[in-house]
Amino acid sequence: MQTRTLRLPRFLAGGRAALLVVVALLILLFVLGASVSDRFATTGNMLNVYEQSAGLALVSLGQTLTILTGGIDLSVGSVISLLSMLTSGLIAGDEAMVIPVVAGVLVLGALIGAANGVTIVATGVHPLIVTLGTGAIVQGVALLYGLGPVGSVPISFDAFAYGTFPGGISIGATVALALFLLVSFFLNNTRTGRRIYAIGDDPHAADLMGLPRRRILVGVYAASGFFAALTAVYLVSRFNVGQPYTGANYTLASITPVVVGGTMLAGGRGGVIGTLLGVYLVSLLNNTLNFLDISSHYQLVVQGLVIILAVSVYVEKQRGLA
């Protein structure tokens, strides 16, 4: 029997089957939606789905990086909540404060993420535990800062979330798309990018090879914190205000597109393009379920089933290839 070695471009490695499954599901949902309503398959509605993908896309981008290293970041939801409150609380309706506060919030997000990374490498405790802990601390700080909505932003601030380029193409979703392409390029074409995969694939081998594992991990968690901060800024743009539980749903939600998109929880395989398709799948699924008039209780059930279906098909394919 001939042994075949399947060589894929790095960004598809281990994720090709998943990508096919996600694309197939996207097509299936599109056909299903189009068959129930003539208003579904319109350019307007597809641009609407695209626009709604932005928040989840931004937070999932950072989450993909931590999962690629074999870790996870369970603090993103709390970080989003706290930073959303700081964004609207410190801007407090003052146009002149927008740029300094947004810049400060992005830096602070990266610093919180870096603190996660430093704690992980310094203590050797699993990232799941470390980020669960920091998540609780950050949520506590958010609640100390305020129990309800805090501050406000100028009306023009909603351009990030609701603004469009000519043709009705969402600014926020396009920024997210551009960042995905940028990070994908970085992962596949830079030494650091390839090292992120190597660390996730086999951390001991990475150490033996003398890769700067600790530095890279700190950088990856800093990136996750940065993207959580960007998500916070996006959500303040969408909601006009930060609240102590703005990000609560994003912790688990950010993991869904990553695993659906074919990045393995064990690390080392997958990539951000799969995550992006996973985000579009979630966004299209929610829209389709609304068009099908399916009650939100069933919507949760269907979402759960799709996740399990997508990932189990993918795992099956992996076994077949092994």
Added chain:
Amino acid sequence: MKLGFFRFALCAATMLGAVHSGQAGPYEGAPRTFLFNPAQEICFKDTAEYKKDGPYVIGFSNAGLGDSWRVVMQHSLMKAAADHKDKIGQLIVTDAGHDDAKQVADIQDLMSRQVDLLIVSANTEQALDPAITRATERGIPVVMVDRRIASDNFVTFVTASDTMMGRLFAQWIVEKLDGQGNVIMLAGQAGSSPSEIRSRAAMQVFQQHPGIKILDTVYSDWSPVKGKQVMQAAIAKYGRDINAVWSAHGLQTPGSIEAFIEAGWKDGEIPPHTTSDVNGPLQMALQHKVPMLEVGYPPAMGGTAVEVALKVLEGAPVPCIYEINSQIATTDGDETASIRRDLPISEVVVPEGPADMLVTGGMGPDYNPTTFSVDYPR
């Protein structure tokens, strides 16, 4: 002398009026917030630009079905749509599960489905503001119900006055305590307009009385279970220093009373509580001798929202805030100088009814929320 007689006559008339109102039964007149409003100009919206021929597609974006009040309100809305099948071609209902992000997406999806009008009960007043403002800017008429957004970028808001409730609750507490005492604010869901507006209105009253101290504001998420948890914590911290509980609605009030009972307060010792709509707290007030003020916030406003929506689509002018009646009830002996009741609580309560039923539901005697179904246009 003449003046003295006049004063006496006025006083007697007021007292007679008070006695009379106690015997008059439910108030069925025009909204008092409208009649008593001192403003000469009342805001009306011209809706001519929204006039179109039916049958209409109406989208209802509900914040969620997180408590029994919201279930009855949605049923009332569906029933009204069924009653107007001749005019309404389709009613599309979405449920955001109390998630702002989902409600924004729901509203965008309803716009994508080209509804003629949106009825929205906004999960939180600020977070939904940009999305609803965008809908209004795109020429879609928006009727808010129960929960509004912070700005005025909608056609009208169907409600039973939140400000009146907040102030009546607070004024009653001030007068029950003779202007001296410590109050816990038992709010609803942080950021939701009924909770925020009632709290702000209450503070306008409390702040005029330096002897009143707000010990803490705690959030119940409109749940008796959470209400009990937060009140247990408050009782542990402040104990007998708590002189009154300002509760933003009746959904959480039973949790608070239970917390006092379990902490050892005997019948007649539990501090005064405010409440709305829910049967349970009224039963407990009578059983445990809790001084209580009930101001209704009827979930029948769901049906009213549909009636108002049809007026808008027919181009009829509507008030900027469409307020419906609230009943005022107190336990016996607990009327105060400012708070006169329409009914005693003993006449509002349904003694053998379930604790979670809403006495102000307006859905008829056979209504049961768990088995309710109505054939509304889908």
